[in-house]
Amino acid sequence: MIARERPAELVFRALLRVYPAGFRADYEREMTQIFRDRRREEHGGGSGFWIEVLWDVARSAAAMHADAARAPRNVNNQPRKGTMRRMAILAVLVGLIEVLNASLEGRAGRMNGGDAYSFIGVALGVCAAILLIVAGVALFRRGWSAAGWARVAAIGCAALVVSIRVVQPWMSIFATLLGIGFPIALLLFLYLTKRDGSSMRTTA
Amino acid sequence: MSPATFQVLMALVDDERHGYSIMREATERSDGSVRLGPGTLYGTLKRLLESGLVEEGGERVDPAMGDERRRYYRITDLGMAVARAEARRLDRVVRAARRRKLIGPEPA
Numbered sequence: 001m002i003a004r005e006r007p008a009e010l011v012f013r014a015l016l017r018v019y020p021a022g023f024r025a026d027y028e029r030e031m032t033q034i035f036r037d038r039r040r041e042e043h044g045g046g047s048g049f050w051i052e053v054l055w056d057v058a059r060s061a062a063a064m065h066a067d068a069a070r071a072p073r074n075v076n077n078q079p080r081k082g083t084m085r086r087m088a089i090l091a092v093l094v095g096l097i098e099v100l101n102a103s104l105e106g107r108a109g110r111m112n113g114g115d116a117y118s119f120i121g122v123a124l125g126v127c128a129a130i131l132l133i134v135a136g137v138a139l140f141r142r143g144w145s146a147a148g149w150a151r152v153a154a155i156g157c158a159a160l161v162v163s164i165r166v167v168q169p170w171m172s173i174f175a176t177l178l179g180i181g182f183p184i185a186l187l188l189f190l191y192l193t194k195r196d197g198s199s200m201r202t203t204a
Numbered sequence: 205m206s207p208a209t210f211q212v213l214m215a216l217v218d219d220e221r222h223g224y225s226i227m228r229e230a231t232e233r234s235d236g237s238v239r240l241g242p243g244t245l246y247g248t249l250k251r252l253l254e255s256g257l258v259e260e261g262g263e264r265v266d267p268a269m270g271d272e273r274r275r276y277y278r279i280t281d282l283g284m285a286v287a288r289a290e291a292r293r294l295d296r297v298v299r300a301a302r303r304r305k306l307i308g309p310e311p312a
Contacts, residue, residue: 019243023246023247023250026250027246027249027250030222030223030242030246030274030275031223031242031243031246033223033224033272033274034223034224034227034242034245035242037224037269038224038227052239052241053241055241056241056242056243056244057241057243059243059244060241060243060244060246060247061243063247064243064247067251
């Protein structure tokens with residue numbers, strides 16, 4: 001009996017490969033147990049038994065794959081956490097660069113006969129940088145729940161950099177692009193991430 | 205609710221069971237009209253587990269089935285409530301069918 005059953009079980013296990021890998025990992029052992037039990041109950045099973053098995057595998061495997069295709073990829077948004085953290089670290093780094101740049105620009109301004117505008121420019125630059133650093137730290141520690149705050153900080157940072165550009169027209173192109181470009185990039189990132197999350201929640 | 209899902213829940217109402225026992229119970233209750241293959245059964249159990257209508261009851265040996273360890277399943281309170289609601293719905297459908305003489309009167 002054991003020698004005759006083994007090939008049948010091997011065939012059944014081969015059929016199970018049509019199921020999604022996750023489902024197989026969870027239930028292959030039990031499904032094989034049931035197959036063995038049913039064959040024992042039906043005394044080996046003939047063509048009718050195998051037709052039933054094939055029909056069951058075809059129908060249920062198709063349903064499994066359809067479910068898997070419909071399921072959102074990031075049910076808990078966990079894979080997005082890594083991207084959020086990288087963006088947060090980038091925000092902190094850009095903020096630090098902006099602090100450095102503000103002090104360098106302020107120093108250059110003073111060396112060229114600096115005035116109140118230089119001081120205001122440095123102060124606004126440091127404020128813009130602090131907003132970005134705080135937004136980055138909040139996103140890193142609290143993830144998506146800090147997104148609203150990060151959006152406000154990004155808008156504030158861009159607005160401050162525009163103000164600096166007004167009071168300090170000699171502000172470098174690099175500093176301008178970084179000061180306005182990065183907050184816009186952060187806003188876009190938060191918008192696109194939220195859109196994906198909303199559509200996933202609707203699907204679920 | 206699909207017939208297979210309802211049959212699995214009904215099989216678990218009385219007691220916790222392993223997969224083969226659920227399969228046999230569903231076949232016997234339906235007088236052979238419902239035959240759950242392994243794929244259908246475990247696909248249904250997976251969905252029921254994810255929905256919280258069923259939970260795992262650990263692994264142990266069923267003396268009637270040999271010495272292999274088998275995973276047991278049991279219905280949750282939520283599963284019972286859902287099964288009751290579905291049974292009432294089916295009862296209403298059957299009563300309506302009887303009123304329209306689609307099926308015979310209720311047996312005495």
